Amino acid sequence: MIELKNINKYYNHGTVNEMCLFHNFDLTIKDQQFVSVVGSNGSGKTSLLNLICGSIPLDSGSILINGTDITSMPEYRRQRRIGRVYQNPAMGTCPNMTILENMALADTKGKPFNLLPGTNKQRIGYYKEQLHTLGLGLEDKLHVKVGVLSGGQRQAMALFDVYHDSHRVFDS
Numbered sequence: 326m327i328e329l330k331n332i333n334k335y336y337n338h339g340t341v342n343e344m345c346l347f348h349n350f351d352l353t354i355k356d357q358q359f360v361s362v363v364g365s366n367g368s369g370k371t372s373l374l375n376l377i378c379g380s381i382p383l384d385s386g387s388i389l390i391n392g393t394d395i396t397s398m399p400e401y402r403r404q405r406r407i408g409r410v411y412q413n414p415a416m417g418t419c420p421n422m423t424i425l426e427n428m429a430l431a432d433t434k435g436k437p438f439n440l441l442p443g444t445n446k447q448r449i450g451y452y453k454e455q456l457h458t459l460g461l462g463l464e465d466k467l468h469v470k471v472g473v474l475s476g477g478q479r480q481a482m483a484l485f486d487v488y489h490d491s492h493r494v495f496d497s
């Protein structure tokens with residue numbers, strides 16, 4: 326469960342460019358709930374995800390995940406509980422690593438030394454199966470570097486990278 330309690334967020338507070346994005350804002354997202362946030366360009370959707378993920382700080386209020394207050398938890402620690410697909414497909418994937426390496430990295434996320442043991446060969450069949458469901462032929466490109474994929478291919482692959490995370494946010 327994700328809870329936002331009494332959130333306040335301004336950009337450029339106290340200047341002529343001041344913009345109030347959230348004023349005493351509350352939001353509760355229960356387990357298994359799938360929520361779409363709809364709004365025009367510039368209405369604050371990405372900012373909301375940035376606040377939840379800890380990419381930008383709150384002015385006041387608190388954010389809880391499964392009852393634990395994560396308001397002052399740094400972004401890199403929140404990522405252990407949150408999987409994020411960025412609007413910009415260049416974010417959230419490693420361009421110089423192959424599809425297989427990116428998937429293996431995501432698969433072992435949160436475990437210590439997840440880069441060192443290398444790819445678990447027993448999981449390759451599973452990755453191929455997952456990629457096959459996309460219908461983009463990515464299962465035949467496991468050893469291709471992610472940086473040469475199209476933006477859409479990369480975003481689709483990133484969806485699988487967050488598949489196992491308990492809390493997932495997508496910015497489209």
Ligand SMILES: Nc1ncnc2c1ncn2[C@@H]1O[C@H](COP(=O)(O)OP(=O)(O)O)[C@@H](O)[C@H]1O
Pocket residue numbers: 336337344346364365366367368369370371372373
């Ligand atoms: N770091 C920032 N500093 C100042 N203003 C910002 C910043 N990030 C976003 N904004 C402004 O906040 C508003 C909401 O932006 P954003 O959350 O990206 O909207 P959306 O994702 O809904 O299109 C926009 O007017 C944008 O220009």
Ligand SMILES: [Mg+2]
Pocket residue numbers: 370371372412496
């Ligand atoms: Mg946005």
